[in-house]
Each structure stands twice: as C-alpha cells, then as structure tokens.
Amino acid sequence: MRVTAAARKRSVRNRAYAGRYAAGRRDGWRDGWRDGYWMGLCERTVRAAEAPLPVRDVHVMYVSTGKGFPYSPIDEAIAGSLEQLVTRLTVVERKEEAPSAAAAVRPDAVLFLDGLHVPPDIPDRIRELGIRTVIWFTDDPYYTDITASLALHYDDVFTLEANCVEFYRAAGCQRVWHLPLGFYPGHFRPQNAPAGVRCDIAFVGSGYWNRVAFFDQLLPYLKGRDLRIIGYWWERLRDYRQFASRIEGRWMTPQETALVYGGAKIVINMHREPDDGTFNSNSVGLGAVSPNPRTFEIAACASLQLTDVRSELAAYYVPGREIETYASPEELAAKIDHYLVHEDERRAIALNGLYRTMRDHSYARRLDAMLGALFG
Template sequence: MRASSRKRYPAPRPRIARDRKSGYRLGFDHGYWFGQCESVLKRTAVQIGIKPVHVLFVATGKGYPYAPLDEAIAATLRRNVGQLTVTDAGQPVGEIAARIRPDVVIVLDGLQFDTAKADEVRRAGIRIAVWFTDDPYYTDMTAKLALHYDDVFTLELNCVEFYRRLGCESVHYLPLGVYQDEFRPRNPELNKRHDILFIGSAFWRRVEFFDQITDYLASRDTHISGIWWERLKRYNRLKGKIALGRWMGPRETAGMYSGAKIVINMHRAPEDDTFNSNSAGITAVSPNPRTFEVSACAALQLTDIRDDLASFYKPGSEIVTYSSPSDMVEKIEYYLTHEEERRRIAMQGMARTMREHTYDHRLRTMLSILFPDR
C-alpha cells in the first residue's frame, strides 16, 4: 500500500460522548487506565540518595524552549546533591566559582557560555564539566568549546569518539532523559484527546515524510503542533488539524501525550540544513529527549529507528518502530484496533522509563563518573 495514495479511509470516530451512558463508560475507562499508571509509578519511584558534593550549575539562560530543561536539571540536582548553587551562562561564573569553591561546575549546553569563563574556573583549580544537549547538530561549534572543559558529556553516542579525537581526555555518553515531575500520565480534557499526535518542528525531512501521508492523516483524528508546518505541500488539507507555531510547556505537552492513543516520534535528520552546523557529517544513533518524554506519559510511541534505541527500550514490547510512510500507516491502523496490546506496550514503556531514564538516573550517573569515591 502506498501511503500517499488517494485511498478513502473510514471517518474518524467522534470524540464527544453523546449521552450519559457513553460518557460514563469513557470516564471509567480512562480512570481505570489512570489507576494502572499510578500503580506503576509507585512501584518505580526513584529512591533519593544524596551525593555529598557542592555543585555550581550553570543553566543555559536562553529562555524558551530551553527554560524547562534548565529548570528540570536544577530541580533534579537539588534533591541529589548536598549543596547546589544555580547561575546561568550570562553571569560571571568564574568569579562566583572562585568565591564559593564548589566541588564541580556543570555547564548545560555550553553554546552561549564564554569559554574564557571556563578557563577562569580551571585556573582557579576547580573542575568544570559540560553537557552538550544538541549533538550532533552543532558540532562545528562544540568542537571549539570542548577542550576548555575537564569533562565532556554528550547525548549522542557517535560524538564520543569525535571529542576524543579532538584531544578531550574525559568524554562520556549521557543521553537526556525525562523530568518525571512534569512528564507523567495526566488527565486531559476530552477535546485534547486524539488518536494520532505529533508535537515538533517541521524540519524538511519531516515535511517530506508527512507529505506522503497527508491524505491518511487528514482522514483520521490527528493533531499536529509546532512551527513551520505551512511548509507542507498540501498544508490546507491538514490545516484544521495543525496548531501552527504553538509552543507548549512540559505539563501541557504531557497532557497531550497522555490523551493520545498513538504519539509519533520522528527524529531530526543529522543532515537537515535547518539550523544545522554539522559539517563533519556525524550521523545520529541515539534517541532524542522526546523518546523518554512520550513513554513517561504511558502513550504508545511510534518512532523511527535509531541504532542505539534498543539500548533503552525493547522494540515491539516497550516501544514501536516504523521504517517508511506505509509502514507507519499500517502500524497506526493496527494499534488503533488492538487496544489491549497498545496499552500494554505503552504501560511497559512507561515502567522502563521510570526505572531507568529519568533525570535522577542521568545525573546520578554523571555524579558517579565525576566522584566515583564519594
């Protein structure tokens, strides 16, 4: 079956409960699902253990959409270390570090952080680490930054060797994760629930893909949210299903994920030329942050294949992958008509996420690397 064909699909099922009986059934069904989620969350709750160190955390300070990440990392560090001082890249970090003498300075992203400040921290005899959060898309820039740090953490597996070849002695693979205080099962309003959901920017590779399934998505209860979606060849065909240019905070995004039967995750292509500085042509094999955020909300995630995905989730059991537009359509149709299997995979994906992929897990890993003897 060609996903771009003009095949007629059945009309989507109505979302509004038409009478008290159907409304009761819908509410009971969602309540039962929500109760299952709460049970899993209790069984997988993270046990907090304090690392007796003082961390100076340098947030990006770049505002939205980085602000939620700044807040998530700061909040997670606060409950995992003995002492935390928070600043941002625009502040005199070298002076602050010299005054308070932290055990380590952790810089998030680093693209807006003057390397002279990093050098100043090191001259003061204080260890400084950076966590690159957009690899490999800005490696032309990060290549000039990495050597100014004692420790480099990257969310992309293929960038580990890249930084080592540059001469960095301490390089570690540390993907982003999920802030479970915000990304968790929610109880959204009925009008925010959909069969198919995609939240993200319309990079050109995504546009080319969605152009091939426009008719199918138009025939279903689909919702798309993000910038640049007017790039679609037949934007008007999907216009009524697109919230164009809309940014949502973590809690609202989690609500949308929780209310969707299937959430599409399409990774950004490393060679996409939209805001891309990757002249080395480094390919990407690691899952994006959305992978963990969607799964944390107990939604069935339908994602494209990345080589290192199986290190985090078991395909077919905790997450579902697709290989082409037609494969995506076939799997959407299958899981929309196999409710029990869809929910089981989504629930198992959420459990795996909460057991292994929260920011508590990631930052404990980082701190264990930085302070193995504490």
C-alpha cells in the first residue's frame, strides 16, 4: 500500500506529540511529587511550631495608621493578631476619632502604630481621660528627628530598633521597650507558587543607594542566572539597561510578595542604611542593629534567605542553620552558586528558618510580649 507524503507527515507529528506527551507526563509526575512532598514538609513544620497564646482579660483600642498601602496590610496584621489575644478589641480607622472613641468605650490602653502623622494633641487628649497611650515606632532609626519629640506624648514607647531604647529614655520617656516587627501568617506562609513566578534568585525592595551600589558589583556575577528584582528606583543601576528585563518597578501586596518569595529558591535580603541622606531624618546618626521585618516574612515562606548581617540577627536566627548571611558581593555570589546546586542543604536551612519563624516571630508573639509588658 502506498503511503502518501501527507500521511507520513501526520505519522511524524503523531510520534512527536506522543513523545512530548510522555515527557510531559513524566516531568509532571516528577515535579508534582517533588512539590507535594516539599509542601507536606512545610505544613508539618508549621504545625510543629504552633502553640497557643494566652488571652488577656483586657480591652485594647487599636488606631489604624490611616496611611494606606503599604501600611494597610500591617494594620490588618496588628488588628487580626490582637483579636486572638484580648477579650475585647476596638479598632478605630480614623486617628481624628480616637479621643472621642476612647472616651466612649474606655479601653485599658490605646495603641498607635508608626505615629509619624498623628498630631500630638490626639494622644494628649486620650491621656487626659486617664487612659493609657502606647506607640510602636516601626521605622526607627530612620526618622528619629521626628519621633524623639512625638514619643513624649505617649505613656509607653515600643521601638523595633534596639539602638533606640536608650535614645528615647535620654529624651525623657520613662517606659521604653525594644519590640521588633514580625510576620502575619495570614499574609506570609509556604505556598506552591505557580510556574510563572518561579525563579532561582529574587530580591524585593526599593533601590536605596546602598543597595544600588552593592548590586552594581553583584550583577556581573549573576548574568546567566534566573533573577528577579522587584521595587522602585532600580533605574539608578549602572547597567540598568542590560538587566531591565529582569526588573519590575512596582509595589506588591503581601500576598503577591509571598508568592515571589515562595517561588524563589533563594531570596536576598539587604537592609536599608540609616545614614542615607536622601530618605532619612536621622541627624544624630543612630546606627541600626535590629533586623528588618522582611527578614521574618521571607523565612515564613520557606525560602532560603541570604541576608546582610546586623549585629542583633543572631538573637533571632542561627546563621548557617536557620538563615544564611553574606558580607560582600563576592561572598553572596559564591553562596548563591553553592546553594543552587546543593538543594538538600538549601531546603534544610529553609525549613529550620520556617520553624523558628512560626514559633517565635509572628505578630501575635510580638503583641503577646507587648501585652505582657503593659499588663503583666
């Protein structure tokens, strides 16, 4: 029987299709098993770290920052966490309404976050009612020129930066505590990220000058790597045009950020410098030793985190076991190369970091410590 050219072409196409189908089925089974096993490990780790927190018989009023994004997710995290910890929570969305709301419901304490845009007469009026006022400064030490005077209008001052405790005491504040930020499990946790957001290396954050200078030295080592940078101001890079296709200048929601973290094998963390004259109000030159909130958010997504070192970091994670560090572009590039080919090591550190984060560094844990300081 004569086989036509068209039939031969159909036969070739069918064999090619069958080959692709078989390869896709094989690869899909392999990848699905691998990803499912990893997510199972992550879920087991999260459950092992869970522990109940006490519920205190107190009434707390939380005054939202009212600053919108990117503060609105933190407002959500604080309110959602406090709800688990106190018998009564009142949330006030507009700071201007806080004094009248406090007069109406008489809470045991009124908590403000950030406070940079809260007129001092608002906490003053609440204090005149005999109600305790609390501020949690979230951007120390970058705006200490402003917060030094604001802090005096509150009964209790909490700061995420350990270096600022003595600073506020010297300014005249009587009750000051160090309390770092954390992560909110409603936003950050391990996820099976879709293929479209997966990559080898990710960095999320604004292009402050210290970061730009560092990446100018780092990027030549990463030319052939699967890299994503997401944030504003990265057009400052010396070789921006060469890497522009890998850079996305935008803000992301916490949920979008968590997907990027979860989809990356390695996430780079780099702290902002407290002496950046463009964006800071820190004329006294206070240094920074405490980790940024991104430290906890990355670890909560079960990705290997490579971070620059702040001296207080070891109080939160064991370097080399729960987190990995670097001190130069060359060291960072070498560790990226190492962990991309040593998957078992990479995932072991990521799981250890996930456990420590879920156990110790949630906003619920932070607020439980705050309530303990306030009410015993």
